[in-house]
Amino acid sequence: MAGVRKGDRAALDELVPIVYAELHKIASGYLRRERPDHTLQPTALINEVYLRLLGPNHVDYMDRTHFLGVAAYLMRQILTEHARRRNAAKRSPGVTVALNEALDFSPERASSVIAIDDALTAFASVDQEQARFVELRFYGGMTAEEIADVTGISVHKVRHGLRHALAWLHREVNGDGAHV
Numbered sequence: 001m002a003g004v005r006k007g008d009r010a011a012l013d014e015l016v017p018i019v020y021a022e023l024h025k026i027a028s029g030y031l032r033r034e035r036p037d038h039t040l041q042p043t044a045l046i047n048e049v050y051l052r053l054l055g056p057n058h059v060d061y062m063d064r065t066h067f068l069g070v071a072a073y074l075m076r077q078i079l080t081e082h083a084r085r086r087n088a089a090k091r092s093p094g095v096t097v098a099l100n101e102a103l104d105f106s107p108e109r110a111s112s113v114i115a116i117d118d119a120l121t122a123f124a125s126v127d128q129e130q131a132r133f134v135e136l137r138f139y140g141g142m143t144a145e146e147i148a149d150v151t152g153i154s155v156h157k158v159r160h161g162l163r164h165a166l167a168w169l170h171r172e173v174n175g176d177g178a179h180v
Helices: 009-031 042-053 064-086 107-126 128-139 144-151 155-174
Strands: none
Touching (some): 009 042, 009 064, 042 064
């Protein structure tokens, strides 16, 4: 990990195969509800993440968990950019978005993906840890137990954080006081 921290491409080349299965699981989670003919497949998404990890703005990875978190964030970013390109028009106000539907990356839901990404980005400025829980759960396809294992945080705290974050996101996206 020390070489990756210093921006050593060879070290990153060695690390990616080691964590590839986990990256593939995260990518598959992102694309799970996507239409079968989607242009992005898990391997292509991982390759795009890899290219960004090699870019000039490399991150100083503290550990495996941090690396996987950055990779999951980059996957979300790539899919949101894909949705924005496919749907240049803004989501009309007054449209109610269900979180589980918005996390489906089909063209019909592109505006919802954008709305959820914007809300999750805003929420991250309020509570970065809980925003990460949501990202790992809904974009990465991890269970609360897996999130607890990856983050080193208790399952109880993860579940509580997910409930709180989802309620906040639902209110933010739908502009009402309803609960998820």
